[in-house]
Amino acid sequence: MNTSIGIGVLGAGTVGGTLITRLVEDRAAIAAKTGLDLRVLRVGVRDLGKERSFSLEYGSVTGDLQSIVDDPDIDLVVELMGGRELAGDLVLAALEAGKPVVTANKELVASRGPELIAAAERSGVPLLFEAAVGGGIPIIRPLSETLAGEPIDRVLGIVNGTTNFILTRMADDGADYADALAEAQELGYAEPDPTADVSGADAAAKAAILASLAFGTWVGIDDVYHEGIETLSPIDMAFAADFGYVVKLVGIAERTGGGVSTRVHPVMIPTAHPLASIRGATNAIFIEGPSVGELLFAGPGAGGDPTATAVLGDVIDAARETLAGAQVSSRIRFSPGELVPFGDVPTKWYLRLEVDDQPGVLAQVASAFGDAGVSIKSVWQEGEGSEALLLIVTHRAPEAAQRAAVDHLRKVKPLRNVASIIRVESEEP
Ligand SMILES: NC(=O)c1ccc[n+]([C@@H]2O[C@H](COP(=O)([O-])OP(=O)(O)OC[C@H]3O[C@@H](n4cnc5c(N)ncnc54)[C@H](OP(=O)(O)O)[C@@H]3O)[C@@H](O)[C@H]2O)c1
Structure with missing residues (x-):
């Protein structure tokens, strides 16, 4: 049985260079463990004059990335160049040509995901991107498979x-x-x-x-x-x-x-x-x-070695699917759903305010929040000469109401500065 898979890698920088080194140097060990003969046949880069950390036994490095996608000896394409446009067009072309694709490109997946997943689905080949989030941490597979139900x-x-x-x-x-x-x-x-x-x-x-x-x-x-x-x-x-x-x-x-x-x-x-x-x-x-x-x-979550490990896992998975010869249906499906605008989301705020240290300032600040429908959970005050520091934590209220409260606050005369705002994540309301 033929277990050989010809691989084309688009990009040979931090992640691509490490992946290629691993594929070349660990070829026999990977074959012993998986039964797959993974062969890097073509590598695409921008600068052909740059020194590389890997040497290819029988493959070649080129600046013509489209020729890698089009090469009939390439069974599987790995995209590690980054960016949305060129990388996306090459990934799309590979999928449309019926070649599985592995990518670590979060920007590409987060911007053109549905288009690429649909192309993979049409061609019946996998599109895998485990390394796009969390580098070496397995998270895409657990979310899309183990936790699918x-x-x-x-x-x-x-x-x-x-x-x-x-x-x-x-x-x-x-x-x-x-x-x-x-x-x-x-x-x-x-x-x-x-x-x-x-x-x-x-x-x-x-x-x-x-x-x-x-x-x-x-x-x-x-x-x-x-x-x-x-x-x-x-x-x-x-x-x-x-x-x-x-x-x-x-x-x-x-x-x-x-x-x-x-x-x-x-x-x-x-x-x-x-x-x-x-x-x-x-x-x-x-x-x-x-x-x-x-x-x-x-x-x-990053770095050549951990990220290349996640990419390599996807390459092995995609190679197995390819050799099995079956049409692969996408492991990811999207159905319509409402995206809630951030202004409607309940949040809880911590604010550090610099105010004039004068009587009644706390009441004015409290009423600025109250006017926007935000209630204060706790206040901590420290005076320093003519200036006082107020630390305020609010109760949960819609993000838009919290922002409106700060707009009201800026009109309070003794307020010198809203020095910082940080949202608070806690179990309490
Ligand atoms: N670095 C990480 O830790 C990490 C972690 C997770 C995910 N990722 C993702 O992995 C991908 C690669 O990241 P990286 O850090 O390895 O990037 P990188 O070091 O900048 O390498 C990019 C590679 O792509 C090539 N390239 C870029 N644009 C090209 C073009 N227009 N034509 C031909 N070749 C081009 C570059 O060629 P030259 O070598 O000739 O310049 C280089 O080999 C990105 O999508 C990134 O978000 C990276």
Whole structure:
């Protein structure tokens, strides 16, 4: 029986280079374990002059990526170049040509998922993307297969290692944001341009994929509200710790108000919550379901080796399907569902306010919240000369009402500054 699969890899950077090295060097070990002879025949890159960490026994490196997809010797295409347009068009062409595709590209899946899944379904071939969320953490397969029958209530994810590293340094050592970011860059946890990570955009793409798989309703990258960590201060980390919380950048996907809400923003989570102990660049995904209870998946969310392990698992899975020769029907289906606007979602806020220290200020602040229909859960006040610090935690109210309360607050005369706002995740109302 022929067990040989010709593989074309589009992109040979951090993940692609590692994957190719593993496929070449571990070829015999993989064959012994799986019975599959996985052969890298073609590799596509942008810069043919760049030195590579791998050497191909019999394959070739090219700048013509379409020729890889079109090559009749290529049975399976692995997309590890990133981006939506060119990568998406090549993936689509491969699927339409009846070739299985494996990708780690969260941006592509979160923006063109339904189009690509439909093409895979038409051709009866797998489209697998385990590495697109959580790097080396198995999460796509558990969500789309193991938990396919569980009516999941909520998914919370720390899905960006760069921001979790920065927030851990700020919480543990009182580092300010700029210093923690510089350290993350020095250690290779943050890109020279960290915008996609620190703004929450990278996490938003991953949250969109998690939400789509958890609820079976398509949530695209543009449906996810996101806020980053750039304005967080170590002062708030310290206050959070005093109140029994840790600040994390969390992707939240939940059923609420008859629909699905998906968002990414910093949240204060209780120190007893399993996500509170996720430190440094580690990622974790926490799933709540009525029958399964609570599940935590944690591990390395990025990096060449862990991510290539997840990609390799998909390659082996897709190769097995290919050799079995059967038409594969998609493991993922979406049905129409309502996406709840963020303004309607009940949230709970912590605010740090700088005010003039004068009689009646607390009453004015309370009435600003009351006018917007938001009630205050607790207030902590500290005076310093003519200025006072007010720390306020509200009860849960629609996000739009919380924002309206802050608009009212800005009109309160003794208010000097709304120094920070962080949403609070807790069991209490
Ligand atoms: N890095 C991680 O830890 C990680 C984790 C999870 C998922 N991912 C995802 O995996 C994918 C790859 O990430 P990466 O970190 O490996 O990226 P990378 O290091 O930047 O590598 C990208 C590769 O694609 C090639 N490429 C890019 N645009 C191209 C074009 N227009 N034409 C031809 N070749 C092109 C590059 O060629 P040259 O080498 O010639 O420049 C390079 O080999 C992305 O979708 C990313 O989101 C990465």
